[in-house]
Amino acid sequence: MATNEKKQLPFAVCISNEDYPASLEVGKLYQIxxxxxxxxxxxxxxxxxxxxxxxxxxxxxxxxxxxxALQDALLKAA
Incomplete structure (x- = not known):
């Protein structure tokens, strides 16, 4: 059976950028x-x-x- 569902890509919010302030922003959403x-x-x-x-x-x-829908918008903006 064919499906139209897209595979959900994992995302995560940064909660600590200690030692990596130039690489990670606290509160920002990142694609895993x-x-x-x-x-x-x-x-x-x-x-x-x-x-x-x-x-x-x-x-x-x-x-x-x-x-x-949000995933699509985020990936298009990247």
Missing amino acids: IPDETAESHGYIRVIDESGEDYGYSRDRFFPIQIPA
């Missing part, structure tokens, strides 16, 4: 890039302020689910 190796070590990979993806400690972020 799935990375099983990073996750197994307590890290998540996000696209940071440099525009590149880097691994940061998971405890710096609060993961959230966002509606598909």
Whole structure:
């Protein structure tokens, strides 16, 4: 059966930028890039302020689910 549902991309809000003030902004929403190796070590990979993806400690972020329409708007704006 075919489905029209889009895959929900994970996002997270930064809750701590200690030691990384130029790379992360507290309160900002970041796209998470799935990375099983990073996750197994307590890290998540996000696209940071440099525009590149880097691994940061998971405890710096609060993961959230966002509606598909908002996800589309955010990705188009990026």
